[in-house]
Amino acid sequence: MKYLIETWGCQMNSHDSEKLEGLLLEQGHEPAAGMEDAELVLLNTCSIREKAVHKVYSELGWLREEKKKRPLLVGVAGCLAQQEQAALFKRAPHIDFVLGTMAIQQLPALVERARAGVRRVIDTGAYLDNHLFPPETARRGSSAKALVTIIEGCDHACTYCVVPTTRGPERHRPFQDVVAEVRGLVAQGYREVELLGQNVNSFQGGCSFAELLDRVAELDGLEWIRFTTSHPMNFTPALARTLARNPKVAPFLHLPVQSGSDAVLRRMRREYTVAQYLERLGYLQGGPADLCLSTDFIVGFPGETEQDFEATLALLEQVRYDQSFSFIYSPRPGTPALRLKDDLPHAEKLRRLTRLQARQTELTLASNQKMVGRALKARIETEAPLEGGHWLARTANWKNVHLMAPAGRRLPFRELVDIRVTGAGPHFLRAEAV
Ligand code: SAH
Ligand code: SF4
Numbered sequence: 001m002k003y004l005i006e007t008w009g010c011q012m013n014s015h016d017s018e019k020l021e022g023l024l025l026e027q028g029h030e031p032a033a034g035m036e037d038a039e040l041v042l043l044n045t046c047s048i049r050e051k052a053v054h055k056v057y058s059e060l061g062w063l064r065e066e067k068k069k070r071p072l073l074v075g076v077a078g079c080l081a082q083q084e085q086a087a088l089f090k091r092a093p094h095i096d097f098v099l100g101t102m103a104i105q106q107l108p109a110l111v112e113r114a115r116a117g118v119r120r121v122i123d124t125g126a127y128l129d130n131h132l133f134p135p136e137t138a139r140r141g142s143s144a145k146a147l148v149t150i151i152e153g154c155d156h157a158c159t160y161c162v163v164p165t166t167r168g169p170e171r172h173r174p175f176q177d178v179v180a181e182v183r184g185l186v187a188q189g190y191r192e193v194e195l196l197g198q199n200v201n202s203f204q205g206g207c208s209f210a211e212l213l214d215r216v217a218e219l220d221g222l223e224w225i226r227f228t229t230s231h232p233m234n235f236t237p238a239l240a241r242t243l244a245r246n247p248k249v250a251p252f253l254h255l256p257v258q259s260g261s262d263a264v265l266r267r268m269r270r271e272y273t274v275a276q277y278l279e280r281l282g283y284l285q286g287g288p289a290d291l292c293l294s295t296d297f298i299v300g301f302p303g304e305t306e307q308d309f310e311a312t313l314a315l316l317e318q319v320r321y322d323q324s325f326s327f328i329y330s331p332r333p334g335t336p337a338l339r340l341k342d343d344l345p346h347a348e349k350l351r352r353l354t355r356l357q358a359r360q361t362e363l364t365l366a367s368n369q370k371m372v373g374r375a376l377k378a379r380i381e382t383e384a385p386l387e388g389g390h391w392l393a394r395t396a397n398w399k400n401v402h403l404m405a406p407a408g409r410r411l412p413f414r415e416l417v418d419i420r421v422t423g424a425g426p427h428f429l430r431a432e433a434v
């Protein structure tokens with residue numbers, strides 16, 4: 001069959017799609033050129049916020065019409081599949097199969113059964129060895145860096161979050177497996193990897209996360225290691241030291257804080273106070289000069305007062321994050337935060353979000369402007385220049401670069417080139433190749 005996979009959600013979901021694609025290829029299927037000639041459409045879904053779920057249902061609505069015109073198998077995988085399970089068939093009876101996040105390896109069996117005419121095929125079982133997925137099966141796309149999952153699941157219990165339900169308890173890959181996979185990726189030409197986990201820094205697969213970074217960094221030919229997402233409670237002085245001392249560990253840290261108010265953090269069950277979070281950031285003192293710090297914020301959490309929100313703005317001012325992602329709280333099925341009184345009007349939540357984001361844009365611009373005039377290295381992330389004539393590249397501290405090169409000069413995809421930064425906007429640096 002000709003397949004098409006559509007993916008929403010985080011890096012881990014993107015990597016899961018690479019695994020799902022590998023399984024379909026092993027089973028003898030081939031990629032469709034587009035939706036028109038697809039015979040199997042697999043939606044790899046996200047349910048972190050309501051908006052993500054809406055997108056999936058709207059795509060499913062469109063596929064229902066397609067199915068009236070021609071034979072087509074529709075499968076739903078990912079976090080929405082794990083969360084809703086068989087209820088998905090009620091909501092969208094034209095779905096042929098549902099595949100949970102821990103049951104990825106069952107995809108070929110599900111496709112076979114659905115193809116044989118069995119209706120409503122489902123496997124959302126908790127296969128707790130899912131993290132041992134054979135690494136050679138994944139079919140990576142043409143990105144400059146390779147994604148490598150090292151932990152699945154989450155053992156924290158933030159009151160707003162679906163992930164502990166949709167991804168299950170933490171399972172850690174043995175560090176030898178991780179090192180072997182990255183060695184293979186380097187042999188294929190990757191110079192950069194990103195280690196993934198819902199709480200990547202809680203890694204305990206036979207060594208600590210800081211030790212794992214050092215072990216991976218020993219591989220010849222590997223240039224940069226990134227990782228996401230770190231939980232503040234699992235952020236240790238040892239990890240901060242590794243960030244500071246190991247030149248292959250890219251100087252970038254995403255450490256979601258969520259709120260600058262202790263009262264809100266308590267209701268979120270984030271396990272830290274603002275002071276404890278700042279203490280952990282303090283571990284970074286004397287760290288890499290170019291370190292970029294990133295975070296996530298949730299605004300309008302149930303009961304968030306104007307003062308709570310001001311405290312979040314004050315924290316933003318104090319830390320001066322280089323970038324952040326911020327979202328309005330989205331009530332999620334089965335989460336404890338549903339029981340909290342949430343009576344703040346949406347318009348007010350939106351006003352807070354807009355204020356926070358406007359200030360972040362200024363801070364990000366200032367952070368980018370600091371780089372102007374600098375000579376440094378960036379990795380080429382496109383195989384050819386874009387329409388504007390520039391190439392896309394990334395610095396070690398994860399800034400987007402629009403890179404100009406003399407006409408006719410081809411820049412090497414996936415490799416580092418020397419650049420000089422000539423300008424900065426809030427979303428990217430402008431630079432020229434030297
Ligand atoms: N494991 C990571 C976060 C994973 S989810 C951590 O603990 O930091 C990514 C981000 O989505 C979160 O940091 C949070 O800011 C946001 N998020 C999660 N659930 C949400 C919800 N119900 N409403 C709004 N934002 C949410
Ligand atoms: Fe969700 Fe909290 Fe786990 Fe992050 S740490 S995935 S926000 S429960």
Ligand code: F3S
Pocket residue numbers: 008009010011012013045046047048078079162163166167
């Ligand atoms: Fe979404 Fe699941 Fe990732 S809910 S953010 S796809 S872990």
